[in-house]
Amino acid sequence: MERKMKKLLVLFTITLFSNCSSIDQSSGTDFHVHVGKPPKVKVDDVSFDAQRSLLALKSIDLSRALIISRAYQRHRTHEQVKEENDYVNLTQNSKPQIFTGACGISVTHKWALEETRRCISLGFKTFKFHFMADGLDLTKIESLKKVYVLLNLISQSKLTILIHAAYPKSKQEQSLALLELINKYPDITWIIGHFYGRDFKLLPKINHKNYFVETSILPLWMKSKEDKSALVTFMRRIGMDKFIFGSDWPVIHQAETLKSLRDLGLSKSEINQILFSNPKSLDRLFVR
Numbered sequence: 001m002e003r004k005m006k007k008l009l010v011l012f013t014i015t016l017f018s019n020c021s022s023i024d025q026s027s028g029t030d031f032h033v034h035v036g037k038p039p040k041v042k043v044d045d046v047s048f049d050a051q052r053s054l055l056a057l058k059s060i061d062l063s064r065a066l067i068i069s070r071a072y073q074r075h076r077t078h079e080q081v082k083e084e085n086d087y088v089n090l091t092q093n094s095k096p097q098i099f100t101g102a103c104g105i106s107v108t109h110k111w112a113l114e115e116t117r118r119c120i121s122l123g124f125k126t127f128k129f130h131f132m133a134d135g136l137d138l139t140k141i142e143s144l145k146k147v148y149v150l151l152n153l154i155s156q157s158k159l160t161i162l163i164h165a166a167y168p169k170s171k172q173e174q175s176l177a178l179l180e181l182i183n184k185y186p187d188i189t190w191i192i193g194h195f196y197g198r199d200f201k202l203l204p205k206i207n208h209k210n211y212f213v214e215t216s217i218l219p220l221w222m223k224s225k226e227d228k229s230a231l232v233t234f235m236r237r238i239g240m241d242k243f244i245f246g247s248d249w250p251v252i253h254q255a256e257t258l259k260s261l262r263d264l265g266l267s268k269s270e271i272n273q274i275l276f277s278n279p280k281s282l283d284r285l286f287v288r
């Protein structure tokens with residue numbers, strides 16, 4: 001009897017150990033977190049700074065975040081742009097194992113090139129662009145010229161771009177033009193925001209391997225069982241190693257984004273791969 005108990009105990013320990021060792025939670029990452037510099041005069045307790053985002057991502061057992069500076073928003077003065085990017089930079093420098101920052105740039109700003117240079121010299125490894133919010137028409141050469149100047153610089157330094165990639169149905173030509181940009185710059189590591197939105201079927205047309213797909217928003221739009229399972233089949237075809245978790249906090253809470261991902265019907269190990277294993281391919285963003 002005692003022998004049997006011992007045997008059971010050994011078996012239990014092995015199972016426990018193998019379950020724990022298969023998931024390294026310290027690499028769990030949210031790659032789409034918006035933060036803003038806290039106001040100088042505190043008006044209430046609800047601010048959307050990095051410290052608060054940490055509480056939100058810890059609520060689903062994640063440990064790290066790519067925090068996005070507000071400076072990419074169009075209607076900001078040069079002073080505000082520098083303040084927001086500096087805030088994100090200070091935050092990533094103070095907790096480099098937890099936070100990595102995306103320098104925000106609006107292509108429409110007169111100082112876009114100057115700020116891109118400044119962010120590179122500060123040590124930013126990632127940039128965030130939102131060409132749609134910039135009102136940019138990527139099918140026009142005048143717009144593209146503004147973009148090329150910045151991407152050339154980012155490409156030379158082999159840095160990363162988190163790109164907003166979810167255009168409405170009426171703007172599919174913008175998604176196609178974005179695809180050309182992604183293909184033109186294989187030295188940039190692309191994080192395709194929001195799963196490429198409704199145009200996710202363009203993903204196999206990316207002609208290099210230097211990209212990851214961030215999974216926010218699109219799963220929330222998949223309402224029917226058929227759509228959900230078609231998306232899972234598609235993900236498996238692309239390769240599950242390409243997908244990384246992003247929430248879009250505070251627009252969408254991490255718990256809601258994760259639930260929408262689980263509801264697609266991915267296996268538990270696929271979910272863990274997206275949350276914990278795949279982010280290891282981007283560990284370099286956290287080492288400073």
Ligand SMILES: [Zn+2]
Nearest residue numbers: 032034248251
């Ligand atoms: Zn966002």
